Amino acid sequence: MSNDDFKSTNNEQLLERLERLQSTLLPSGEKQNLSQLLHDLQVHQIELELQNRTLQSAQVELEESRDRYAALYDFAPVGYLSLDAQGIIRQINLTGARLLNRERGRLLQTPFSRYLAPMESEIFFGHLRAVFHSNGTQNQLLSITQPEGEQRQLRMESLVISGEGEQQECRSVLFDITEEIRAREEKARLQRELQQAQKMESIGLLTSGIAHDFNNLLAIIRGHTQLIQERLGIDPPERQGERLEQVLEASGRARDLIADLLNFSQRREAPPTTLAPARKIADMLPLLRATFPSSIELQTRLRSDTPAIQIAPVALDQLLMNLCLNARDAMEGQGRLLIELCRQQLSDSECDACHHPLTGEWVEISISDTGSGIPMSDRHRLFDPFFTTKPPGQGTGLGLSMVYSILKQHGGHVLLESRPGRGSRFRLLFPPVEATLGSTPETTGTISSTSPPPAGGQQIIVLDDEPAIARLLGELLTASGYQVSVHTDAPTLLQDLESGKYTPDLLITDQTMPGLTGVELIQHLRPDYAKLPIILCSGYSEVVNAANANAFGADRFLEKPVDAANLRALVQELLKASGTARSHGKTHPFEREGRSQTRQRSR
Known part of the structure; x- marks a missing residue:
């Protein structure tokens, strides 16, 4: 009952x-x-x-x-746990226990920091202090180590819920974001590979135009050199001088063409920067013209009062090169390409790639061609990866998808106008950045200087594994009154310098050499020759350039082919700055003091 x-x-x-x-x-x-x-x-x-x-x-x-x-x-999709001010686990749900991959009963009354990855405890306790000293929610990314050694990435969201003093507790939510991070990293990796594949496709398309232009320059150089050789002692010096001027001008154009191609092809990720689009487009024009046949007219209308935009310079190069090469192919060797830059006010437009409504003020860069146009049936797939209207083997379909990808990364959009048989116009839109960009005068990269009058007989060492280049640099400097020692083997020169065979006032070294690179040679020399002026030269290097040469121990960086006036002026500048004056009986500034101790220490 x-x-x-x-x-x-x-x-x-x-x-x-x-x-x-x-x-x-x-x-x-x-x-x-x-x-x-x-x-x-x-x-x-x-x-x-x-x-x-x-x-x-x-x-x-x-x-x-x-x-x-x-x-x-217990079975929530996220982990819940309660912690005291010391980080001791008071309560934890089954999901949280599964995240830590441990039994719930064994987790209670244990410090949460015990389950974190190495070096994460300090971050966790900093988060805990912030939680108990604030009234709001605090977020922190943490890594935990599971018993089998696998690390998981968590986002911890915590809030104080009750108690005072030692009785205070906070409630934390654990979100497992490991797969999200992996997916993001994988997406970034695939995007880098896609960009590189597209870049290589663009370089392949560039080849024909570059080869045509470069062969023309070589023809000028070779032809005038042969004429000089054949007409030596026959034609007056003035005529031979004119031919030499033509050779120098053609070699300078070839150097600039290679520099532009290298700048475009180098695989470097650069952060967005505020730049003047008109100046950047103008800088790209020589390379663009080199890729177009003379039967295609290239025109520009660039408004100088256009606001600045925020974009990585290499990204803007890719955008312009992609669209211009597509336009070149669409015109099949005959037509007109127009690049325009202006400030644009939109009221009722829609992005052709993402269909986002567009209003307000934008900076517009448009590329128009008189080619075959784009059929309406293809426009909705135009920005899809690997979609192409070109015949097999003539394109991967990556160009326009990369255009949209780059625009999206920089907050931009694209509008498309096209009529079959009449041509196409791609309008790239960027958010304006109201920034004052000071105009800088255009430079050719040449140091304006007359031939330096050293007449002091300073000793200069020239090192290059290419004997012809080493001899050429030596003759240029010897003609200016310097004592020059020419070398082609870096390890041998290093031994001679360490033994005290030479006491140079200045060193000129190539970067890419067998045995020792220029940077490695400098690193060996600097402990003994801390104040020796060093010029580092290179035709192309992925390691060192003008921007970072000082970090590698060089005083200056010269790009090959070396201009004689630049070289002489730079040598004079460095010798003057170092105070070298051996001809006046002063102590040589680079004689090594305590040579034996220094060598022993450097080894």
Whole structure:
């Protein structure tokens, strides 16, 4: 019998006893009062039973609700845990225990920092301090190490929930973002590979135009050189001088052409910078013209008052090169290409790549051609990777997808206007950056200087593994009055310098050499020759350039082919700055003091 049945039976027995007493012992008036009391008692009994049933039902619902919320807590898609101010785990749900890959019971009352990856504890405790000293939610990225050694990346979101002092607790939510990070890294890797593949495709398309231009320059150089050789002693010096000027001009153009091609082809990721688009487009024009046949007219309309834009210079190069090469192919050797730059106000337009509505002010760079145009049926797929309208083997379909990818990275959009048989116009839109960009005068990279008059006989060492170049540089400097020692083997020169065979006033070295590179040679020499002026030269290097040469120990960097005036002026500048004056009887500034100790220390 249940407790409720027992109570109900007792109540009924009490009622029966009261009724018997009423009929035998009490006067009629009091019997009536007692009947009323019995009635009230019965009503009260029913009310109690109803209340009891309500309470029982509420208890059942409460238990069911508690079970539901316990299940929601334990099996939530994120980890929940409660921590005290010392980072001890007070509570943790099953998902959190699975993230740590440990049994829940063994996690309770243990420090959360125990399960973090090495070097992460300090970050975690910094997060914990920030949580308990603020009223808001704090976020932190952390790495945990599971028992089998695998690391997982978590985002921890924490908030103080109760208590004071040592009784304070915070509730933390753990989001496993490992796969998200891996996916992001994989996407970035694939995007880099896609960009490189597209860049190589662009370089392949460049080859024909560059080869044509370069062969023309070689023809000029070779032809005039042969004429000089054949007409030596026959034609007057003035005529031979004119031919030499033509050779120098053609070689300079060839050097600039190679420099432009190298700048475009180098695989370097550069951060966005604020730049003047008009200047950048103008810088690209020589390379663009070299890739177009003379039968295609290249025109520009560049507004100088256009605002600056935020983009990596190499990214803008890629955009222009992609669209211009596509336009060249579409015109099939005959037509007109127009590059325009202006400030554009839009009110009701839509990006043709992402269909985002466009309003407000933009900086617009447009590329128009008079080619075959784009059929309407192809326009919706135009920016898809690997979609191409070219015949097999003539394109990968990566160009326009990369155009959109680069635009998207820099907050830009694209509008397309095209009519089959009439041509196409791609309008690249960039958010304007209202910044003042000071105009700088154009330079050709040549140091303006007359031939330096050293006449001091300073000793210069020239090192290049190409004997012809080493001899040429030596003759240029010898003609200026310097004492020059020419070398072609870096390890041998290093031994001679360490033995004290030479006491140079200046060193000129190539970068790419067998045995020792220029940078490696400098690193060996600097402990003994800390103040020796050094010029580092290179035709192309992925390691060192004009921007970082100082970091490798060089005082200056010269790009090959070396201009004679540049070389002489730079040598004079460095010797003057170093104070070298051996001809005046002064102590040589680069004689090594304590040579034996220094060599022993450097080894």
